Amino acid sequence: MPLFINRDQIFAHQVHLLEHKLRSKEERLLELETENAILHLRLAECLGKLHVGHEKNTKALDHHQHQRNSENITQSVLTKLLSEVQALKQDLSEVFAIYVNFANELEVQSKQLLKKVEEANSALKDYKGDEVQDLQARVEALERTLEEEKERCRAERQRRKELHNILVELRGNIRVHCRVRPVLPFDYIQFPESGPAPSEEVVYAISDDTVVVNSSKTGMPVQNKIFEFERVHGPDDTQDAVFEDVKPLLTSLLDGYNVCIMAYGQTGSGKTHTMIGSQPLEEHSATMQESQQGIIPKAAAELFRLISEQPAESHTVDVSVMEVYNNEVFDLLARDEQGNAVSKHRDVISTSSGTSQVTSLTSEPVFSASEVMHIVSGVLKLRAHRNTLIHTDSSRSHLIVTLTLSSKSPNALALARRLQSAKKDMQRCSQRAWWSPRCHRANPAAQNSPDKLFRSPSTSPRLSPSHSPCPSPRQTISPTPFRTKLQLVDLAGSECVGVSGVSGAALWEVSCINRSLSALSDVLGALAEHRPHVPYRNSKLTHLLQDAIGGDAKLLVMLCVSPTQRFITESLQSLGFGTRARQVHKLPPHRRNNTLKDK
Template identity: 30%
Template sequence: MASPSLARSHQRSDRRIPSSTGGGGFSSGKKSAAARISAAAGPRVLIEDDDADSGRVRVAVRVRPRNDEDLYYDSELIDCLELQPELRRLKLRKNNWSSESYIFDDVFTESASQKRVYEAVAKPVVETVLSGYNGTVMAYGQTGTGKTYTIGSLGNDNSSERGIMVRALEDVLAEISPGLDNLSISYLQLYLEAIQDLLAPDKNNIALTKDSKSGEVCLPGATVVEISDIDQFLQVLQTGERNRHASNTKMNARSSRSHAILVVHIQRSSKGKDENEFLSVNINNSEEFPHMSGFFKSKLLIIDLAGSERIDESGVDGHVLEEAIFINLSLNSLGKCINALAENSTHIPTRDSKLTRLLSDSFGGTARTSLIITVSPSARHYSQTSSTIMFGQRAMKVVNAVKLKEDYDSESKYRKLECQIDSLTSEVEKQQKDKLHLERRLYEREITLAEAENKLVEAEKKLAVAEEKPAATSEVTVAFNEMEVIDLMRKLEEKRSRHANMEEQLIEFLQNGTWKFAEATNMINLVIKLENHQAAAAVANPRTHAMVIWFTLIPITLLSLYFLW
């Protein structure tokens, strides 16, 4: 039961609020700031709750309703308890002039419902167990004060009577994903210092071992039953209840003679997340979500302790007396461990009993623990009620080093990591291919750009040259003119053949002595046109000019000859 957080637990202050009337009670430890405020400020009590989320053991107190005996024997006595649930305060009255006040995490009156008790005491633990932590919910108190009612009531006739075990399983079943997650239970009793299997009574001395790696307490021989719905769980629980040792004592018609231990095993995978999403969460946030990197297992212990009893009061003898002695011994050793933890002792006597070995993770270990202490309102039981309250007060000082349980299914985690590596490798290869392709395209673009730049430079040079030289001498103009010249030459050739015809006609005319004036007019117009072309060609190209002159001379010469002749 050595706790890494013992230093913190040692610094915790006593939650006892000194009564204005003085008195003794649990006197070790320092007064808290809250206690000082409450003493000075009258009825308003500030509850020290700075460590609400720490690993401190949470303790609630519940008062059982008066039973027939209480009403019969105590009719003349005033109650020994005064409850102020809104202040989470309980006053223990020793007599008319002396009382002591104690602060708890919750104070439940006789009328508190099972639902309310579950929600305040057990539900927060169940929720943390579903998130991957180990948790313990336990009831401690005098015999006949309502531990079994609070923890183990099946509520067969009235579901509102269901106790913490059934409600916790209802919540777990509602939260887990069938097929993906796994829920199983073991149900045992610690009877006369032997651990017996309530689901297989033949197994009557189950070994209690400790995992060498995690330090976690294990019961490897216990029957494990998979649970799929609440009706099945109720049946299993009923089977277990039938096998539990109970006796009729003066204090309780059906007094539990053993500590009952329900072990709820939860195995969850990635909280029902989509696999890919889960992997990415795992890659990116492995520190933030360590419990999400595979399957995780967590464990919830729900314990209904046998009741502490004064042998003289319970009036037991024979075998039942022997049972009572064993019960008291184990509860005493639990009390000693709690005291040692609360006082930051270097030695925690865990090995004194099987109960303290079994609870070594719940007090001073890594589990989140919630304790409900049950008390009787009757003044006849003042001394037992007082000792129960002291036990609860000391337990409140114990701070566990609550730790996320990372009991992964290593094989599945390994497979998932391999998948991640494969997927990352193929992603890297794809990115390398894409990179090569992009580099090639970039290279081609660079070449094209260089070529375009060269062309542009040349074009700019040509433009500069063209701007400097006259248009007629520029190459572009020359090319244009050459085409024009060819066209003109073709036209001149046509004219030449027509002139040849004309020559023939002229000769014929001259020979025939016939003068055709119209033909002559045509001839003159043609000469004028040719002269115009000659002028244009002369401007365009000297070569053209020469040719034009040459072809012009023929008709002019012919005309001249004609007129001269």
Template identity: 50%
Template sequence: MIKKSGGETTQVHVQCGDQKPLQRPGPLAASRLRLVAQRLKRDVEVLHSWSLGLFRRYQDAQRDCLSEIVTAVQRAPLCHEALPRKTVALTDKEPVWFQSPSPLTPRAEAGPRWPSASTLRRCRPEGAAGPLEAGCLERSLQEMTERYQQERRERRRLHNTLVELRGSIRVHCRLRPVLPFDDEFRGPGSQNSPVSGAVAHALDDETILVECSRPGRPLINKTYTFERVYGPAESQRAVFEDVCPLLTSFLDGYDVCIMAYGQTGSGKSFTMLGPRPEQDPALPSGPHGHLGIIPRAAGEVFRLLAENPSRRPEVDVSVVEVYNNDICDLLAKDSCAVVSRAKCQVLTTTEGRKEVSGLTRESVQSAVELMTLVAAALRLRTKQATAVHADSSRSHLVITVTLTAAASSCSTADRQSDQSPPAELRGPTPRRPAPGRRPGAARTVSSVSPRTRGLGQGSQGPGGQVLSKLQLVDLAGSECVGVSGVTGSALRETSLINRSLAALADVLGALSEGRGHIPYRNSTLTHFLQDALGGDSWLLVPGTQVSSSKCR
């Protein structure tokens, strides 16, 4: 059961071996819960459309501002051209665009009034002075730039409100198409199955239908609902478009975790990384139609950072795999600078934050640098062919991108304005400013600033810094041993993979039910991801599902 926005709950059963379904409430409690959920859903929808309205209003205002800036800038060279020919005639009269705004103009409510294009034209009376015009235009342009920044802040505030309204844990489902090799890798268990062909279908963009059949038993159809369903024909770009808004929130100080979950061969690595990323680093420039979420996210993060270089961002990256319940640092090098796959431990800092001891964190300046590191790490990741999937990931891959930057001007104080939605509908609070990191200080775990929940209200001053974490996780797939045909050490791997995925499902179930005890420590994976899974970050799970009968 996964919590949705406004307390609504959704049954999510992922097909993974012998995983047990989550507990159901009694019929009376269930119908009462359903009523409450419906009411909350209606409230959220009203709030959502209200926020959208505001968002559009500010977008329109921003567009107007921009066009006025462009008009003013285009006029500036004309004024300068006029300089040699005109006589300077200073007057003590304030030019019309610096006069105080009319209190009734629509824009007066939100800040200083803009000079309109027609006003600017009027500002150049016959015989007016060139230098005066140039100076005025310069000041006017400065005012417009400030106003533009203000509109941008407002747009970002609304953006984060919208993201919050959609809930802090979201589960999407992607159906991968039936591929030619689906019939080649048939394990011993599947030979008795009389059925082949598609068994999972997207009914609409929120529902899938799964045909469950077992030899000798009648066919049962089951439907499952998700926040969003991607059919087999939907592109990598379509999946990324739903991830993109979370990256804006990451830059605003929120922790974000995007995790691909699903059975073996269902397309998790394809969705997260794209095809064969360890061979081609899949650099996020150029027309790469199949790029996965990770390279696209790297490109988008650096694109967004370049829009606001004054925040002096520092980005670093670490890559680990959780293999057989051990955490291995895939960027570690030994004393001869040779990659060494060092084992690490999860530690709890004095502030209660989970960190990995001695983890290598490389500073990166661009998406290309980031993806080059990821590609190198992927070459070390444990993989093995099984009867189901020739290129099966045998470990959980976690890429952590940490951003330290001057706080964006979209402060938490802005979130508290009158237009914010009610507190109970808000999601996580962005992190409090991090104490400044010494320039050039070694990027070790101990240099990470404390995680301080709920203390950020109004404390994100312009001089402060925010620290946020983006975790991109490609999980190993759940599998049925009878079908994948693994033996020996691969069998142990499979059993540990299935156990850690069951532990992950238990944690998500406990979180969604608001239980007092969340069993994070039941596996290394959940212990390591505790910060990302807790209530202080956005979690998006693009669960994947094969649409053929092979992995049923």
């Protein structure tokens, strides 16, 4: 039987084998591609390493080059420094040589001087002994004379204080000065309802103490009135001339008296110019010209000048600023919670000693006149102002600036000197009763035993002011500090409602101002008539100024008047007020105890 061969099976088998070989080739191709990719990666890594190495080599070469450059620069700098050091050594050698020469010369001169001193000593020894003793005696005599002159100077200084206070008391504890301002541009301003303003002058300062009013109205006879005051300043008098007559009162302040200076007059008569000055508020500073300063800055400067003549740290000064507006007292130095300056209401009370005191009043320590004016000018904007027919910025309140002077206890040496001075004065008063009018009030028992002043305060009673011989605020020996006050007052305008031209709510302001000024006039009238009751409490103004008006305080009223016919009524009213104030003659003052306890 013939063998049968299936060709399809053979072809299929060969196809299968070829497919198997194809798959094997493809797998091998994949392996080769994978190896190729791996080789490419290795080649890239080698190239990267080769590039990094090249950069490192480049940087190393650059760094090496930089180091070589730095070394070259350093070497050149060191070479230059070496040359400079060598030059410096040469200079030092020259200086040392000069020093050696100077030392040699100084040694030679010292030997020469020592030789001359020895010769002088030997020559002095050759002088006669009695001549040297005579020279020593003359020196001792001169030293004793110097000590005697010092003691005499201290005694004269104490006597000057006594005589100064006597002079002020003889002139009157209440003094009245008058200042007539010049004609100003607003004197020509017309009233809306009365036509042209009469601007002719009718008030004249004819002498240092006399004012003449020559008033003439249409259809009325000419009236000539004469007013006399302690001092009258004309339109040409400067601020310095005005203060020159005020200055003596500040000495009384250091001698233990309260002092008050107030400016009285209508709006526009020059009160604020007299008391503060003519500069605007923002220009009140240390650079303000002294010729433009008013009484307040000049009084502060004079007070600190007088304090500078006293022993160091013996006095301190505090300042407070108040205003009396609508019969209420406001503290202008008060602060709110944010520290801003505000005006706060305060109450005035009477203490057990009969003095007035403002509760919770803010005061600040000051050490110079510039500090005082900085504080005052900083709070003046809080003062009540209003536009009137007379002035565009009229003050509607009474401004009171108070400088409180606290005197500390004297040291032991000063206390001993004052005790010795007091003993000598007592002996002098007992022998020469005419030395002071106040000596007639001396206690005879105290005159016969002046050593009582040297007793201990715990074993001997304190002499009352009315029984102390030749009493003086500075002679009252007290171990505790005492206080005196300088009150500087710029009163509100004294014009009537018709002249100010205000209406509505402003009428109440004018009413309160006029009532407070009327109360001030009533107090002065009661003092002039020696009434048993003085109505200080009729107004917050008089109650606040009770210490400055009554007792042994020194009060100066500065009348400010306008010279023109337009304001003749207000000028006559101010001059009449000053005349009534001059009539106040106080009884001989009993010196108060200077020890004022803090309330």
